[in-house]
Amino acid sequence: MTRDTGWFKTSHSSPANDNCVEIRITGEVVGVRDSKAPVSGTLQVSSAAWATFLARASN
Numbered sequence: 001m002t003r004d005t006g007w008f009k010t011s012h013s014s015p016a017n018d019n020c021v022e023i024r025i026t027g028e029v030v031g032v033r034d035s036k037a038p039v040s041g042t043l044q045v046s047s048a049a050w051a052t053f054l055a056r057a058s059n
Contacts, residue, residue, distance in 0.1 A: 002027050003025060003026060004024070004026045005023075005025045006024060007023070007024045007031075007033070008023060009023075010022075010023060020035045021033070022034075022035045025047070027047075028047050029046065029047065030044070030045050030047055031044050032044075032045070
Protein backbone atom coordinates (compact mmCIF):
# COMPACT_ATOMS: atom_id res chain seq x y z
CA MET A 1 0.00 0.00 0.00
CA THR A 2 1.36 3.41 -0.99
CA ARG A 3 1.33 6.19 1.56
CA ASP A 4 -0.78 9.21 0.59
CA THR A 5 -1.59 11.88 3.16
CA GLY A 6 -3.77 13.90 0.81
CA TRP A 7 -3.30 17.67 0.71
CA PHE A 8 -3.06 19.36 4.10
CA LYS A 9 -2.14 22.81 5.36
CA THR A 10 1.04 23.31 7.30
CA SER A 11 0.78 23.33 11.08
CA HIS A 12 1.54 27.08 11.12
CA SER A 13 -1.67 27.89 9.21
CA SER A 14 -4.98 28.63 10.84
CA PRO A 15 -8.02 26.74 9.47
CA ALA A 16 -9.65 29.99 8.26
CA ASN A 17 -6.53 31.24 6.46
CA ASP A 18 -6.29 30.49 2.73
CA ASN A 19 -2.87 32.17 2.38
CA CYS A 20 -0.70 29.19 3.10
CA VAL A 21 1.24 26.28 1.73
CA GLU A 22 -0.28 22.83 1.37
CA ILE A 23 1.72 19.62 1.54
CA ARG A 24 1.03 16.11 0.20
CA ILE A 25 3.26 13.17 1.03
CA THR A 26 3.07 10.17 -1.32
CA GLY A 27 5.72 7.52 -0.84
CA GLU A 28 9.08 9.00 -1.76
CA VAL A 29 7.67 12.29 -3.11
CA VAL A 30 6.46 15.41 -1.30
CA GLY A 31 4.24 17.86 -3.17
CA VAL A 32 4.02 21.54 -2.22
CA ARG A 33 1.41 23.96 -3.57
CA ASP A 34 -0.15 27.36 -2.93
CA SER A 35 -3.52 26.99 -1.24
CA LYS A 36 -4.89 30.04 -3.08
CA ALA A 37 -4.12 28.51 -6.48
CA PRO A 38 -4.08 24.71 -6.13
CA VAL A 39 -4.46 24.06 -9.86
CA SER A 40 -1.57 26.36 -10.79
CA GLY A 41 1.00 23.65 -10.26
CA THR A 42 3.00 21.84 -7.65
CA LEU A 43 6.58 21.66 -6.62
CA GLN A 44 7.64 18.05 -6.10
CA VAL A 45 10.73 17.06 -4.14
CA SER A 46 12.05 13.79 -2.79
CA SER A 47 11.25 12.81 0.79
CA ALA A 48 14.96 13.07 1.57
CA ALA A 49 15.15 16.62 0.19
CA TRP A 50 12.03 17.58 2.17
CA ALA A 51 13.51 16.19 5.40
CA THR A 52 16.70 18.19 4.79
CA PHE A 53 14.66 21.35 4.15
CA LEU A 54 12.67 20.89 7.36
CA ALA A 55 15.81 20.24 9.41
CA ARG A 56 17.54 23.36 8.09
CA ALA A 57 14.44 25.56 8.32
CA SER A 58 13.91 24.70 11.97
CA ASN A 59 17.38 25.88 13.01
